[in-house]
Amino acid sequence: xxxxxxxxxxxxxxxxxxxxxxxxxxxxxxxxxxxxxxxxxxxxxxxxxxxxxxxxxxxxxxxxxxxxxxxxxxxxxxxxxxxxxxxxxxxxxxxxxxxxxxxxxxxxxxxxxxxxxxxxxxxxxxxxxxxxxxxxxxxxxxxxxxxxxxxxxxxxxxxxxxxxxxxxxxxxxxxxxxxxxxxxxxxxxxxxxxxxxxxxxxxxxxxxxxxxxxxxxxxxxxxxxxxxxxxxxxxxxxxxxxxxxxxxxx
Amino acid sequence: xxxxxxxxxxxxxxxxxxxxxxxxxxxxxxxxxxxxxxxxxxxxxxxxxxxxxxxxxxxxxxxxxxxxxxxxxxxxxxxxxxxxxxxxxxxxxxxxxxxxxxxxxxxxxxxxxxxxxxxxxxxxxxxxxxxxxxxxxxxxxxxxxxxxxxxxxxxxxxxxxxxxxxxxxxxxxxxxxxxxxxxxxxxxxxx
Numbered sequence: 001x002x003x004x005x006x007x008x009x010x011x012x013x014x015x016x017x018x019x020x021x022x023x024x025x026x027x028x029x030x031x032x033x034x035x036x037x038x039x040x041x042x043x044x045x046x047x048x049x050x051x052x053x054x055x056x057x058x059x060x061x062x063x064x065x066x067x068x069x070x071x072x073x074x075x076x077x078x079x080x081x082x083x084x085x086x087x088x089x090x091x092x093x094x095x096x097x098x099x100x101x102x103x104x105x106x107x108x109x110x111x112x113x114x115x116x117x118x119x120x121x122x123x124x125x126x127x128x129x130x131x132x133x134x135x136x137x138x139x140x141x142x143x144x145x146x147x148x149x150x151x152x153x154x155x156x157x158x159x160x161x162x163x164x165x166x167x168x169x170x171x172x173x174x175x176x177x178x179x180x181x182x183x184x185x186x187x188x189x190x191x192x193x194x195x196x197x198x199x200x201x202x203x204x205x206x207x208x209x210x211x212x213x214x215x216x217x218x219x220x221x222x223x224x225x226x227x228x229x230x231x232x233x234x235x236x237x238x239x240x241x242x243x244x245x246x247x248x249x250x
Numbered sequence: 251x252x253x254x255x256x257x258x259x260x261x262x263x264x265x266x267x268x269x270x271x272x273x274x275x276x277x278x279x280x281x282x283x284x285x286x287x288x289x290x291x292x293x294x295x296x297x298x299x300x301x302x303x304x305x306x307x308x309x310x311x312x313x314x315x316x317x318x319x320x321x322x323x324x325x326x327x328x329x330x331x332x333x334x335x336x337x338x339x340x341x342x343x344x345x346x347x348x349x350x351x352x353x354x355x356x357x358x359x360x361x362x363x364x365x366x367x368x369x370x371x372x373x374x375x376x377x378x379x380x381x382x383x384x385x386x387x388x389x390x391x392x393x394x395x396x397x398x399x400x401x402x403x404x405x406x407x408x409x410x411x412x413x414x415x416x417x418x419x420x421x422x423x424x425x426x427x428x429x430x431x432x433x434x435x436x437x438x439x440x441x
Contacts, residue, residue: 001402003360003380040428045360071263076382076426093291096263098384098426121293121323121334123356123384166356166386197358219359249360249380 003249004241005045005220006210006234007199008227010035012051012065012081017228030228032065033072039227040075042234045249047073048101048169048199048222051081052144058082063091070096078126078169089116093124101126101169104142107149107156110163117164126199127165129153131186132173138186145173153186154193161194168194169222171201179205182213182221191217207232207240214246252439253283255304255324257290257297264425265289265321268435275300280307285441286316289425290323294347294387295335301327308340317416317441318342319371325412325419326389334387342417344392353404356386361401361422363410369398371418372411373437379430381422383410388421416441 010017010032017030036047049069053061066079079092080101089100100120106113106127117125130145131138131153138153157168170190172183180203187200197219203209204223213221226232238248252271254262262273265287272279280286286308290297312318320328329339332347339347350357360380365372383401388408391397399411401421412419418438424431 001361002357002404005359067263071267074264074268074426074428074431076384076423098291098423118293119296121291121296121386123358123386124291166384167358195354196356197354219354 001247002219003045003247004214004218005199006237006248007046007048007220007222008039008044008234009048009050009201009222009224011224012049013053015061015065018052033068035228036069036073036077039234040073043238043250044075044227044234046075046220047077049077049079049081051079053081059088059091062088063095066092066095066097080126080128086115086119089120093120099124099126099167101128103128103130106160107140107142107151110159113160113163113165117166122164122166125165126167126169127160128169128171129156129160129190130171130173133186138189141173154189157190157194157198161196165196167197167199169199169201172203175203176201177225178203179226181205181209182216182218184212184216187213187216187218191219207237210237210241211244211246214241251283252285252287253280254287254289255280255308257288257292257300262289265435268425268432269439275304277304277307280304280311283311284316285438286311286318287321287438288318288324288327289321290325290327292323293335294323294326294332295337297323297327298337301340305340309342312342312417315416317438318418319438320419321425322385322421322423325421326387328412328417328419329389329391332387343396343412343414345390347387347389349387350403350406350408353406356384357388357403358384360427361403363399363401363422364407365399367398367413369411369413370441371413371420371434371437372398374433375430381410381420381424381427381430383422385421389419
């Protein structure tokens, strides 16, 4: 039986790990490769790297990041952040990443999902969706959470699945950085709407939050600061989940 | 020397590091190699162009008894065809790769394997140990004798390891499966 995954997220800027709270107030938490290796030893199932470097050298930066990580890691990892070209995707995979995620570009040009999945295979293509409750529906935001789109996240999730996405990385902008738990309503709505795996993201603060995300239908749950600052270890979260009857890799 | 066949997409440095092989797409290197690994990232039909010139050297090597290991798409390419797209597999085994139905697809994540026969490649793998999978298609061998292990996904069992004489195939990624995966690659190296 497939284990529920615990994923660590590392936000990278200029080669260093940073993590924003509510997408602001960035603090430095270290070297990406060093942290990734530490997580592997602790038993993390996967690592997601979000590169927030804005640069003309983006391709090279992403390639080097993937390469450095892959030569030190023997668990899967995903790279994304500001990806706009097929060529960038190929560079990341060539560098050694297992999966690539795209966000804004997919919203602007949905056909790009089809194109990318034809090259990569669906299973290696993740679509990241940032969503926020607007009083009527969960609205998709792009450009790092700065621009609202008037698109319904649940509808968008269905569409990306149809276009060839292999997985959805679902971040709730309402809960991100709060440490008060994942957005269960959003997670449940999207998980129920699609057949592809959904990674819940935003709001992890303690072990029970992971249980709640899995109960809401998530296949994986992603966290950053809870692990970065050593508040909880990956192992302690997994042991808690196992005790609660969740199938995890321990 | 182990030849790791480069089909154009995907980075093979993890495999390379684990088995100390060379990454190549040249017929000569494959001829000279003692063992062959066919990894695979990407779509079935997308790798055909790269695979075509290497077909005969791969088949010849296998027939001469060289150990061969297919990983993920590499396993699927060992069969005749795939629902995923056009092109012919290597046809080492009869059967095809088909898409999962009525379960969550892709099958992504850590899953365990159920051994169904004695296996050289799975030597030392403990019961319930997890491996990393990422795929939407699985193989359906005509010959059940080649099945070494299966995996369960939402109640559905599919073939995750095949083995016959010197030929092996795994649906998961041993190079991405931490310590458990390293054991598989070491088993292959030690053959």
